[in-house]
Amino acid sequence: MSDSRPIGVFDSGLGGLTVAREIFRLMPGEKIIYLGDTARCPYGGRSEETIKTFGIQDARLLTDYDVKLLVVACNTVSAVALDLIAASCKDVPVIGVVIPGSRAAARRTAVRKVGVIGTAATIRAGAYTRAIQGFDAAIKVYGKACPLFVPLVEEGLLDHEITRHAVQYYLAEVLDSGVDCIILGCTHYPLLMQTIQEMVGTRTQLLDSALWTAREVFEILKSLNGLAAGKTGGFSESRFLVTDYTPHFKDLASLFLGAEIPSIEQISLEKLTKPCSTVPAAA
Amino acid sequence: MSDSRPIGVFDSGLGGLTVAREIFRLMPGEKIIYLGDTARCPYGGRSEETIKTFGIQDARLLTDYDVKLLVVACNTVSAVALDLIAASCKDVPVIGVVIPGSRAAARRTAVRKVGVIGTAATIRAGAYTRAIQGFDAAIKVYGKACPLFVPLVEEGLLDHEITRHAVQYYLAEVLDSGVDCIILGCTHYPLLMQTIQEMVGTRTQLLDSALWTAREVFEILKSLNGLAAGKTGGFSESRFLVTDYTPHFKDLASLFLGAEIPSIEQISLEKLTKPCSTVPAAA
Structure with missing residues (x-):
């Protein structure tokens, strides 16, 4: 059995393209609506309230495209609003980027000390700490907003x-605490991996949440018999939607995606923010 | 004659509080709705299209509060959408931050070379170049997005x-071009003035567009017989509205304003983006 429908992936901006890139690498037959x-x-x-509102709007727009799986490729939304989004999209499996990276870190830390770097909202929400300690309560987590x-x-x-x-x-400060793993808890950070690795040294592992999320996408689709039948061609059939298109955008997009985006479609904010009776309020 | 109504001031975020601060310094009797x-x-x-849409929405909200003058305290909106906003708010004088700083620079440059630093959109729009060369076409302008x-x-x-x-x-690069004035073309930049001055040296003047804008507000109100009757107390009667309130906000706000904000009111984005038949489309 197979499922030819696309995977929905969203982020506040470009960063989630690092997750899309890993999905294309691992499953070249899958097409994405980003x-x-x-x-x-x-x-x-x-604020958490605003992140919830925006996250629900993003998720709702993608579910209108009949996606078979929804990936919240934004660490901030994953950390703050994943449960809310999953509850409001009952017909579609929803995964975020926090759990996959946390699971990898919990398995890999020998000293049971893990660092997490991310946005102010991601770190403030404490979702990585809860997720990592859900796998192993003895692990100490050191978060730092960057x-x-x-x-x-x-x-x-x-x-x-x-x-x-x-x-x-x-x-x-994170290094002084003695961690041996650091989760890159923001989808922009994989682009800084080399510079960060040079500073932290080779004895500290950097875990890219984009990579681990793609692996989780594969496992879930496999378990649901929901992988695409084809083994190639997903990228060229994928669609990339944005709410604003700037001159700077296309170059940056290819930097994140590792390939030239064939076409970028602009959709209006009104389409994103239109009231919808089927979705619960985000408060 | 006097006018007790408030001055409306808006920015994309906090930065415009540097303009509010200069207005309170120069005209302590004036109250502001920010x-x-x-x-x-x-x-x-x-993009320019999005900046126009957002700028119109911001202006429209403030004119609903019966302001006597509207200050577009956002360099980006001033550079991209000032004419559009002035056309859509016919009953209220509208001023931006680009013209006042440009006039000051045109008067002060001895070598007729002026630098302008600002956001990507501000520099790309070229509004400072047009404004400065409108005062003196022989002045060369060197813009740099920061x-x-x-x-x-x-x-x-x-x-x-x-x-x-x-x-x-x-x-x-701006300094290499031989400028003797640099306009701080973003309302955040006055907070970096000391650090920038140390780098550029004392022979290069830094012009704070917030300061020159406040002077222009004074001149316009005076010419319209529209100054407030009182000479004190404007600040304590002022109101500060935001579309999102974060833990970080209040500390930053006092940094920009140079004083503690008495209260901050959150308004919903829906209130800002509601359709309004009296305002032309921003396209």
């Missing part, structure tokens, strides 16, 4: 002196 | 090694 809410990104500094990393990536300063100073600034 | 669209900030990386400055200010790294590296990174 939504980036680029008119309102980034979500990472906003608000400069997203703008540094979006400036293309992946391996620049400013970025190395910022990595030092944010990670010194 | 709007920060903190659920959708920053605007600086968005997307890291806003997040650096919001991280509170006003005088930090990372910030000094970023200032060096963005301003080296």
Whole structure:
């Protein structure tokens, strides 16, 4: 049995394309409908209430496209609103990026000390701590918000002196705590992996939540007999939707995706925010 | 004659509070209704179409409060959508932050070379260049987008090694062009003034568009016989509206305003984005 429907993937902006990239690598036959809410990104500094509202709107739009699985490829939304989204999309399995990375970290830490870096909202929500300690309550988790990393990536300063100073600034304290694993808890951060790895040294493992999420997508679809029949061609049939299209966007998108996006479709914010009686209020 | 109605001031987020601060300093009797669209900030990386839509919505909300003057305290909106907003708010004088700073620079440059730093959208729109050359067509204008400055200010790294590296990174080329004035074309940047001044040296003047805008507000109200009758107490009667309220907000707000905000009122995005037949479409 197989399922030819697309996988829905959304993020506040571009970052979730790192998750899409890993899905295409692992399952080249799968097609994706991607939504980036680029008119309102980034979500990472906003209140929980606003993140819930925006996350529900994003999820609702993608479920209108008859997706077979919904991936919340935004750490901030995954950390704050995953249960709410799952409850409001009962007909579609919903997975976030927090659990897969947390499971990998819980299995890999030898010293039972794990670092998590992400946006202010992700760290404040504490979802990684709860998820990791759900796998092993004895693990200590050290979270650190790194608000400069997203703008540094979006400036293309992946391996620049400013970025190395910022990595030092944010990670010194996490390293002092003796962790042996650090979860990159934001979909922008894989682009900084090399620079971060140089600073933390080879004895500290960096875990890319995008990679582990793609593996979880594979396992779930396999268990549901829901993988696509074809083994190639998913990328060229995929669609990429944004709520705002800027001159800077296309170059950055290919940096995140590792390939040129064939076409980008702009949808109106009104379409995203239209009232819908089938979805519970986000409060 | 006098006018006791409030002045409306809006920005995508917090930055416009630097304009409010200068208005209170110059005209302590004036009260302000401030709007920060903190659920959708920053605007600086968005497309012109989206900036126009958001700017119109912000302006419309403030005119509903019967303001006597509307200050577009957002450089990005001023650079992209000021004419559109003025056309849609015919009953209220509308001023932006681009013209006042440009006039000051045109008067002050001895070498007729002016630098302008701002967001990507502000620089791309070229409004400062047009405004400065409108005052003196022989002046050469060197614009530079500095997307890291806003997040650096919001991280509170006003005088930090990372910030000094970023200032060096963005301003080296502008200084090489031989300018003797640089306009701080973003309402966040006055908070970096000291760090930028140290880097550029005392022979380069930094012009704070917030300060020059407040002076223009005074001149306009005076010419219209529209100043408030009282000479004190405006601040305590002012109102501060936001579309999203985060834990980080209040501390940052006092940093920008130079005083503690008495109360912050959250308004819903729905209130901001509601359709309105009296306002032309922003396309």
